[in-house]
Amino acid sequence: MGELQTLDLLVILVYLVGIIIYGISKSKRSSSEDYFLGGRTMTWPIVGIALFSANISSSTLVGLASDAFQTDVSVYNYEWYAVIILIFFSIFFLPFYLKSGVYTMPEFLERRYDSRSRYYFSFITVVGNVLVDTAAGLYVGKIVLTLLFPQLDSTLILVLLAVAAAAYTIPGGLNSVIQTEVIQAVLLIIGSCLLTYFAFDRMGGGWSAMMENLDAMLANGDVNFDKKIEAGQYIPQTSDDVFSLVRPSNDKIPGWSLLTGIPLLGFYFWANNQFMVQRVLGAKDLNHGRWGALFAGLLKLPVIFIMVVPGVLALILFNTLDISSLNYELTDGSICDDLSDCPNLTYPVLLFKLLPTGVLGLVVAGLMAAMMSSVSATFNSASTLVTMDFVKQLKPSLTSKQLVRSGQITTLILVVLAILWVPFIETVSDSLWEYLQTVIAYTCPPAVSTFLLGLFWKRANGTGSIVSLLIGFGLAIFTILSQIFGWIEPINAIHFLAKASWLFVICVVIHVVVSLATAPSPAEKVAEYTYRKTLFTEETEELKSLPWYKNYRYLAVILLIITAIIVGSFW
Template sequence: MGGLETLDLVVILVYLVGIVIYGISKSKRSSSEDYFLGGRTMTWPIVGIALFSANISSSTLVGLASDAFQTNINVYNYEWFAVVILIFFAIFFLPFYLRSGVYTMPEFLERRYDHRSRYYFSFVTIVANVLVDTAAALYVGSIVLKLLFPEISSTTIIILLAVAAAAYTIPGGLNSVIQTEVIQAVLLIIGSCLLTYFAFEELGGGWNGMMTKLDALLASGDVNFGDRAAEGKFIPANSGEVFSLVRPDNDEFMPWWGLLTGVPLLAFYFWVTNQFMVQRVLGAKDLDHGRWGALFAGLLKLPVIFIMIVPGVLALLLFNTLDISSLNYPLPGGEICENISDCPNLTYPVLLFQLLPTGILGLVVAGLLAAMMSSVSATFNSASTLITMDFVKKLKPELTSKQLVRVGQIATIVLVILASSWVPFIERVSDSLWTYLQLVIAFTSPPVVTAFVLGLFWKRANGTGAIVSLLCGGVLAIFMILSAVFDISPYINEIHFLGKANLLFLTTVVIHVVVSLATAPPPEDKVAEYTYKKELFTQETEELKAVPWYKNYRYLAIILLLVTAIVVGSFL
């Protein structure tokens, strides 16, 4: 394994110090709107890049490479489907979000339903921010730095990373987060392109060479598929099956029905209702910039398969049998990891240290740490916004704008401690970081998606139906998690996690509808202001007639869908 030279260390140090200073210099905190929403002045390129950067965090980057190493190329379905969901978001939900002037997604639920849904969803989102986004990003940072500095304890590394990310989030707020995300996204893309280039150079033969060697490797039987064969799970026989985005019913990661039902459900939660992501669009200067930014983020998602997923396949071809025991990386049971097959989460770091030359290695490691800091700072800011605006402001409405900012800063410090404490438990839950992320979202998202979808498109949905379905969905989710941990119900455990998500969604829809119909209709003002009507589409059509095609988001959305169809169609 390669290591960092002095030049690499200098590059990393200069970058990390520079990004903290830059973030603080871009702070806006004269009011709560400045601190939590960047003053609502973000233009579409900033919104789009910030969305992409916050989404393609270090945890996603490492997770994508890990699953690609295990031949789960259909992980790309989560990436391209974001385009469809972002277009849906831009057409239907975003106008209501911006017109209402809300700070948080739970606040919007209160506008449509009542305060009960707001408090519940806010609490769930805060917990998810800590357990999923923040902790996973810190985990990735600890993996990379532990390989570089094995003499430093993981706990110390995690604390240092969390403090570094909080250093500009606490004083600067959302504007500091987004301004640094733009730089980090550019560096992340450049680093991913460089890594892909050097991996292909090492392999030789370009794309066709990769496919030919992948066929030979699969035919040799030297790929470790774990217990897939014994469990009757799908095992790809050739490169065409590896790169097929549509898998058979027995695929353990994403069967074809999961692509049609589960992926849209999880993607909707992540892009339309998740405070962590939507907060960037709430900071847009107007509806047009919000819509253009969302579409731009969707466009940036399309090349991910080439620069972030394919490297995982190249690692399978190049380093499948590489002895990495010298890294002394411990497995959950205490044994030392001997090759990537034992610990696929190391796929991306191994690629970095084996392939990149001095100087470039430092730059790309800085990019990986930048992605981690971007994700952590984003979740710190979004979670502190939820705590401040959904709880503290409601309990103490007399607080001034500056006092609310101070509350948000204190909340961020608390979140740093909580997230850092959870990191050691991640690898105990799952050996695949991406699987861990999707499992948590699959169990938490269905009740929330139900509340938002029925709230916008069904006038009869009321607050009682919303809170009952949210609570019942939460109880069912907890039961499924406990069943998986303690083997309470083997029948439930045998259901694919995307199937569990679908089951939760259908159950909460039925509960929401039945309870809403059995109780009083919602107040007329909530229906009039926060439900979609055909008249809105007709009115917007008239307004868009005077807009040039290249500024008309509908034309841009159609073009984006066509490009997406071409890219996805080449992998069917």
């Protein structure tokens, strides 16, 4: 396991070289708008696939399989809930983003509030991009390549991965990122389908055989639940329990989180996060932006079959597999003996144990494609934030060409910072998915409250925004430190999604109180950047001229029906 044949290596090499050349050839950098937003010419299929590809990154692939291996199939709740969030985003947020012509989410906050909120949110977003998205993508690449080439130094692997992703991001900008994401998304979906097929084939049956095997393992006590028992978490008794999306309160993703925590993280990720929204900002018009967002939601639905289910199949096929020969070290320095000790290796083990020569090279290339996609996307979005929210503000006299050069230099600096942070990921959590969601859960509540109140409450002002953002950030830091050092046990015992919900409520209250106690925002900020009922009426008249299949409202309803059918079957 872990050895590639010559054909596999050739496939990977050809792909990596080809995607870099293709990315550079698709560069648009004649102006800052070309470089950072692809000239705002993206059509809906490109927008949708780019959103999907940037979201279903290598870290998501590894994280979903890892949680499914631990019988936490309810992790799919994060995936299907994206449909709800994207529809809400298309109706309310997107029209304001596109009509305002902004480059960044912090820039939008400045137009609605003031520069204080802009600079704070820009700084936090850049830090989050480096610590969460970029570092996690590089971490996954390091895992795979360390298993494939154990003789290579891990630092060298990180450098090679970062340089490969930056090779077309630095010269090409957003258009290069999005054009390569389209190819990578197609390869990623094909690879995931192939992996699922070979896993079912190895098991010797289809869905019913998987459920029967899973029932037998649970009944015989063949599944290692030591970590769940130690954490006091829910233990599934049957295969139906494993695939149930609504879990009791002591589960890793409890049922109540569908009403609070998960929507909160979803709003931030899909509607406020520069990393994702930048793809829609590059749409050629509002309709293409909306269609692209809905298309991305549709692409999220099959994830349970091609990215979550393989983790369950790994539990059935490789639960007792001895992987000590991989010499994979845990955070305490010991060697990992089986997957229950290092679930992050679930997806790589599936690749190396199931796929034949040639196909293995293709799917590994797909995994590397996902890594490069997410890393290049965060490089570009973070460099956009630094350039447009800091450099341009400090030196407004810079030409468009100089701004592009600034973005390129920023990307190079972010490459170095992300490489330096990767070794710390495993010290935070042994589950990559939990690491990703926990960091977002503690940092997103202040931002979500600011965006929502700004859009739907006319009285929200800049002072209320910055006070709630700063206090929310302080509370988030305190919560994280309390968890690390064991300061306040009652707080530490609260589920991280519940903590996120409470942080959100506190930030909303602070924002409301401070706004009411201080002067209201200028009338032009309220008029241009706050939702009002007349906008819905005006839009209704505009949509009457379109056939039903171009009316995003009809498309949204159809998408909701499809989502209800799929989710209902696992309820």
